Amino acid sequence: MARIELRDVAKRYGSVEVLRNINLEIQDGEFIVLVGPSGCGKSTLLRMVAGLEPISSGDFLIDGECMNDVRPRDRDIAMVFQSYALYPHMDVARNMGFSMEIRKAPVAERISKVAQAAETLGLTKLTDRLPKALSGGQRQRVAMGRAIIRDPRAFLFDEPLSNLDAALRVEMRLEIARLHQKLGATMIYVTHDQVEALTLADRIVVLNAGDIQQVGSPLELYERPANKFVAQFIGSPTMNVVPVLGTETGVNVGNGVEIRMLDQPLTAQAKELGVRPEHIDVLDNGAGDLSAVADVVEHLGSDTNIYVNAEGIGPMMVRKHGNIPVKSGDRLGLRIQAQNAHLFASDGTALRRAC
Amino acid sequence: MSAVRKPNPLLVVGKYAALAFYLIFALFPLYWLLKIGLTPDALIFSEGTRLFPSEVTFSNFKTVIFQTDFVAYFRNSLVVSLGAAFFTTLFAAGAGYAFSRFVFAGKRIIIALMLITQMFPLLMIIAPIYKIVADLGLLNSLTSLIVVYTAFNIPFATFLMQSFFDGIPKDLEDAAMMDGCTRFQALRKVVFPLTLPGLGATLGFVFTAAWSELLFALMLISKNDAMTFPVGLLTFVSKFSVDWGQMMAAGVLALIPSCLFFIFIQRYLVQGLTSGAVKG
Ligand SMILES: Nc1ncnc2c1ncn2[C@@H]1O[C@H](COP(=O)(O)OP(=O)(O)OP(=O)(O)O)[C@@H](O)[C@H]1O
Ligand SMILES: [Mg+2]
Numbered sequence: 327m328a329r330i331e332l333r334d335v336a337k338r339y340g341s342v343e344v345l346r347n348i349n350l351e352i353q354d355g356e357f358i359v360l361v362g363p364s365g366c367g368k369s370t371l372l373r374m375v376a377g378l379e380p381i382s383s384g385d386f387l388i389d390g391e392c393m394n395d396v397r398p399r400d401r402d403i404a405m406v407f408q409s410y411a412l413y414p415h416m417d418v419a420r421n422m423g424f425s426m427e428i429r430k431a432p433v434a435e436r437i438s439k440v441a442q443a444a445e446t447l448g449l450t451k452l453t454d455r456l457p458k459a460l461s462g463g464q465r466q467r468v469a470m471g472r473a474i475i476r477d478p479r480a481f482l483f484d485e486p487l488s489n490l491d492a493a494l495r496v497e498m499r500l501e502i503a504r505l506h507q508k509l510g511a512t513m514i515y516v517t518h519d520q521v522e523a524l525t526l527a528d529r530i531v532v533l534n535a536g537d538i539q540q541v542g543s544p545l546e547l548y549e550r551p552a553n554k555f556v557a558q559f560i561g562s563p564t565m566n567v568v569p570v571l572g573t574e575t576g577v578n579v580g581n582g583v584e585i586r587m588l589d590q591p592l593t594a595q596a597k598e599l600g601v602r603p604e605h606i607d608v609l610d611n612g613a614g615d616l617s618a619v620a621d622v623v624e625h626l627g628s629d630t631n632i633y634v635n636a637e638g639i640g641p642m643m644v645r646k647h648g649n650i651p652v653k654s655g656d657r658l659g660l661r662i663q664a665q666n667a668h669l670f671a672s673d674g675t676a677l678r679r680a681c
Numbered sequence: 682m683s684a685v686r687k688p689n690p691l692l693v694v695g696k697y698a699a700l701a702f703y704l705i706f707a708l709f710p711l712y713w714l715l716k717i718g719l720t721p722d723a724l725i726f727s728e729g730t731r732l733f734p735s736e737v738t739f740s741n742f743k744t745v746i747f748q749t750d751f752v753a754y755f756r757n758s759l760v761v762s763l764g765a766a767f768f769t770t771l772f773a774a775g776a777g778y779a780f781s782r783f784v785f786a787g788k789r790i791i792i793a794l795m796l797i798t799q800m801f802p803l804l805m806i807i808a809p810i811y812k813i814v815a816d817l818g819l820l821n822s823l824t825s826l827i828v829v830y831t832a833f834n835i836p837f838a839t840f841l842m843q844s845f846f847d848g849i850p851k852d853l854e855d856a857a858m859m860d861g862c863t864r865f866q867a868l869r870k871v872v873f874p875l876t877l878p879g880l881g882a883t884l885g886f887v888f889t890a891a892w893s894e895l896l897f898a899l900m901l902i903s904k905n906d907a908m909t910f911p912v913g914l915l916t917f918v919s920k921f922s923v924d925w926g927q928m929m930a931a932g933v934l935a936l937i938p939s940c941l942f943f944i945f946i947q948r949y950l951v952q953g954l955t956s957g958a959v960k961g
Contacts, residue, residue, distance in 0.1 A: 378855045398858040405859045411852035415874045425860035428870075472860070 328388055328403075328479035328512040329354050330375065335384035337370055337536075344370050345536045348384065352514070357506050359523045360516045361559065362533030368516045369408065371533070372482050375514060376405050388479065404473035408484040408516075410465045412457040412472075419444070419453040422471040443471040447501075463494045470498075474505065480512040488518065495519075502526065520562045524548075532556050554674040557600050563631065565600045566642045567670070572596035577669065580638030583615050587664050596669040596677060603645035605666040608632065608652065614659035618642070620652050636660065711936070718742065718930035725925055741930035750905060751931055754913030759938060761823050761898075761909055762891040765830035769838050769887045770880055772831070777842025778872075782851065795836040803896060811900055821904045829901070830891045838883045845879025846872075881946035888942055892935075910935050 335348040345367045352358050360368045373379040374386065377398035386393050393401060412421050419440050420427070426436040444450045447467040457465055466486060473481055483502070487495045499522055506513055517523055523530050524544040532539040532547065532555070540552040551557035557565050570577035572593040576586040579599065587593055611617065618634040621641070630650040636642050644660065652658065669677040717725060718741050720734040728734060745751045779785070780792065810829060819825035849872060857867035895911040902908050917928040
C-alpha cells in the first residue's frame with residue numbers, strides 16, 4: 327500500500343528554484359511516468375521522494391503520513407539509479423541481497439530470495455561475478471534485482487533503460503510492465519523516451535523548468551494537451567505549430583485560407599494552430615486548405631514521412647499510414663483535420679473545445 | 682594470416698636496457714649502503730671503489746643492534762611514524778570526505794587557509810613551533826613529534842583523501858541508504874572498502890615523511906632516549922668519529938620498515954576498485 331502525495335512541494339538550491347508548486351497525488355499501485363527536457367528537475371523530484379534530497383518547502387506524504395523528515399531507510403522505497411550504482415566490491419548475489427543483509431534477514435531466506443530474483447532476471451549464471459565483469463544490460467538487471475528483492479511500498483526508476491541498445495530496451499520495458507502487473511506496487515518512472523512513457527504509464531507527468539505542465543493519461547496528453555509545450559513534447563514526430571489569426575468561425579493561416587473550426591468557439595483568441603503530422607491529409611495539387619511542395623520523403627514501409635514546404639507557412643511534416651506514392655519535389659494539397667487540431671492562445675495555453 | 686605485428690626486437694631490447702639502466706641508477710646508492718655496511722672496518726678505505734667487498738662481515742650490524750642505542754631510536758621512529766600516519770589519515774579522511782560531499786559555509790575559505798599553511802618555509806615557523814611545544818611542556822617527548830607531523834601533513838593528506846572520495850560516485854552511498862543503511866553504515870560498508878587504496882596511499886605517504894624527518898626531530902628532541910632514527914644517525918658522527926660502517930648498517934636497517942610497510946599496503950594501492958559501479 328502506498329498512496330503518495332506531494333503538496334506544494336518546492337526545491338531550492340540557494341536562490342535557484344529548481345522545482346516549484348508541485349502538487350501530485352499518486353494512487354496505490356499506479357504507474358506514474360515523469361517526462362520533461364533535460365535539467366527540468368525529474369531526478370530531483372525522484373530523489374526528494376526517495377528521501378535523498380531534503381524538501382525545501384511543502385509536504386510529502388505516504389498513505390496520509392507526513393514523511394518530509396523521514397530517513398530514506400525508513401521510507402520503504404526502492405530506487406533504480408540512472409547510473410545503476412552497483413557496489414563494485416560485491417558480487418552480483420551480494421549486491422542484490424545487500425538490503426536483506428542490512429536488515430539482518432535470515433541467511434536462508436536471503437539466499438532463496440536472491441536466487442529467485444536472479445532467476446526472474448536471467449542472472450542465475452552470473453551471481454558470483456563482480457559488476458565490472460558485466461555488460462551494461464546485465465548491470466541494469468542487477469540494479470533492478472536489487473530493487474525487486476525488497477518488496478517495497480513503491481519503486482522509483484531514474485531513466486533505467488537509457489543506456490541500453492534498442493532491442494534490449496524493448497525487452498526490459500516489457501519486463502518492467504510485467505513486474506508492475508505482478509507486484510501491483512506504486513511506481514514512479516523517469517524517462518526521456520516517448521515510447522516508454524506512453525506504453526508504461528497509467529498517468530504521465532510533464533515537467534518543464536521546474537513546473538508541472540500537465541498530468542494525465544497518455545491518451546489525454548495526446549488528445550488534449552493543456553498547452554503548446556505538452557503538445558509538442560508528447561507525440562512523435564512532433565506536432566506542427568503554425569501562427570494563425572483567430573476569427574469567430576475559424577482561423578486564418580498564412581496564405582489567407584480560413585480553416586473552419588466549428589466546435590471551437592474561442593477562436594478569436596487563437597494565435598497558433600497545432601496539428602500532428604498524422605492529422606494532415608494529403609490531396610492532389612490544388613485541393614485542400616494549403617498547397618505545398620514535398621521536400622524530403624521518408625518511406626518507412628508502415629508509414630510515410632513527408633517533409634513539406636507549405637505555401638505561406640513554411641516547413642511542416644506530414645505522416646501517413648502505408649506507402650504514399652509521393653516524390654521529392656511533388657506539388658501537393660494539404661487538408662488539416664480541423665477536429666483533431668489544437669488552438670493555442672498567445673501565452674501557449676490550449677483553448678478548450680466546447681465538447 | 683594474422684595481422685598481429687611482431688614487436689621490433691631492437692625496440693624491446695632498447696626498452697629493457699633503459700629500464701635496467703634506470704634500476705641500476707636508482708638502486709646503486711642503496712647497494713653502496715649495503716656494501717659499506719658489510720665491509721670490515723679495516724678495509725673500508727682500502728677497498729676504494731671496488732664493486733664487491735673482498736671480505737664480508739656482519740659485525741657492523743651486530744654492533745649497531747647490540748651496542749648502540751639504535752634499537753631505541755628505531756622504536757621511537759616507529760612509534761612517531763605510525764602515530765603520525767594514523768592520526769593524519771584519520772583526520773584527513775574525515776575532512777576529505779566533508780570537502781568531497783558537503784556544501785557548507787566557509788568551505789572555500791578553509792581550503793584556502795589549508796593551502797596557505799603549505800606556503801611558509803619550514804625555517805620560518807620552526808621557532809614559533811618550538812615555543813608552543815615548550816610552553817606545552819612537550820619538549821623531548823614523542824608526543825610532540827606526533828602532533829607536529831600530524832599537523833603538517835593534514836593539509837596535503839586531506840586533498841589526497843578528497844580526491845579519492847571524489848572518485849567514489851555519490852550514487853553508491855545513496856543506493857546504500859535506499860537499501861536500508863544509515864549514513865554511517867553506508868560509509869562503513871560501501872565507501873570504506875572502496876577508499877582502502879586512498880587510505881593506504883595516505884598512510885604510506887605520511888609514514889615515510891615522518892620516518893625520514895630530521896629538522897623538527899632535531900629541534901624538539903635533545904634527550905637521547907627520545908631521539909628518532911634520523912637524529913640518532915647523527916650520533917654516529919660525533920660519538921664514533923664518523924663510523925661509516927656502522928652508519929651504513931644502521932641506514933640499511935632503517936630501510937626495512939618502509940619496505941615492509943609498502944609491501945603490506947601495496948595491495949590496497951591498486952587502482953580500479955570502483956570500476957563497474959556505474960554504466961561507463
Ligand atoms: N546540487 C545542486 N545545486 C544547484 N543546482 C542543482 C543541484 N543539483 C541539481 N541542480 C539543478 O537542478 C536542475 C534539475 O536537475 P535534475 O538532475 O533533477 O534534472 P533532470 O530533469 O533529472 O535532468 P536529466 O534529464 O538530464 O537527468 C538542473 O537545472 C540542475 O542544474
Ligand atoms: Mg536526471
